Amino acid sequence: MIHQGRPSGWIELVCGPMFSGKTEELIRRLRLVQIAKQRVQIFKPSIDNRYEDDYIISHSEQRFLCKPVSDAKEILQHIADTTRVVGVDEAQFFGEDIIQIVAKLADRGLRVIIAGLDQDFRGEPFGPMPRLMAVAESVLKLKAVCMVCGGLATKTQRLTRDDATVVVGSGEAYEARCRACFDPDFSLARCAPPIPVSKQQAQRSHGTQSAFGTSESN
Numbered sequence: 001m002i003h004q005g006r007p008s009g010w011i012e013l014v015c016g017p018m019f020s021g022k023t024e025e026l027i028r029r030l031r032l033v034q035i036a037k038q039r040v041q042i043f044k045p046s047i048d049n050r051y052e053d054d055y056i057i058s059h060s061e062q063r064f065l066c067k068p069v070s071d072a073k074e075i076l077q078h079i080a081d082t083t084r085v086v087g088v089d090e091a092q093f094f095g096e097d098i099i100q101i102v103a104k105l106a107d108r109g110l111r112v113i114i115a116g117l118d119q120d121f122r123g124e125p126f127g128p129m130p131r132l133m134a135v136a137e138s139v140l141k142l143k144a145v146c147m148v149c150g151g152l153a154t155k156t157q158r159l160t161r162d163d164a165t166v167v168v169g170s171g172e173a174y175e176a177r178c179r180a181c182f183d184p185d186f187s188l189a190r191c192a193p194p195i196p197v198s199k200q201q202a203q204r205s206h207g208t209q210s211a212f213g214t215s216e217s218n
């Protein structure tokens with residue numbers, strides 16, 4: 001889009017719980033940009049040290065070169081003149097200043113694609129995400145599959161009783177859960193809800209099926 005001789009930028013946001021494919025979606029969009037030979041730069045908060053420092057990697061091993069930064073302002077220092085598209089992963093771990101920074105980039109005519117968790121392990125809006133959702137031109141809320149009942153999962157369940165908001169690690173400490181199975185206070189039993197008798201009989205004759213998928217993506 002061109003306005004008064006100046007290309008207009010915009011902000012796209014992809015959010016959802018863990019295991020909903022956010023990083024996959026970010027990488028998919030960035031790939032299309034690369035195919036069009038536009039220059040892309042990607043940033044993530046350096047607090048996320050799950051993987052090697054210079055890549056964002058989806059759980060299905062697609063990888064993209066990425067610059068870890070200790071705070072959002074640092075992004076501006078690294079933007080090259082020729083860059084057209086900026087990706088930001090794990091945006092929930094940035095401070096509120098990320099909102100101003102991405103707005104500045106979009107105002108300059110850049111396309112900004114942001115991925116992050118919309119809710120923390122308590123089910124509360126996560127860091128700058130609610131305000132980023134408000135200012136973005138487009139928002140995609142992804143869902144995962146509830147790892148207890150197989151329903152529509154919008155929550156990230158922490159499986160340990162660690163109270164720090166930021167626990168960065170592999171998927172083992174978390175599950176995607178639906179609203180009914182989400183249990184931030186550990187007040188419910190962790191098992192699946194009772195299975196109706198007719199299904200129990202069916203499972204006995206066909207073997208028990210696991211509600212857990214074998215491959216997961218963030």
Ligand SMILES: [Zn+2]
Pocket residue numbers: 146147148149150151177178179180181182
């Ligand atoms: Zn569920």
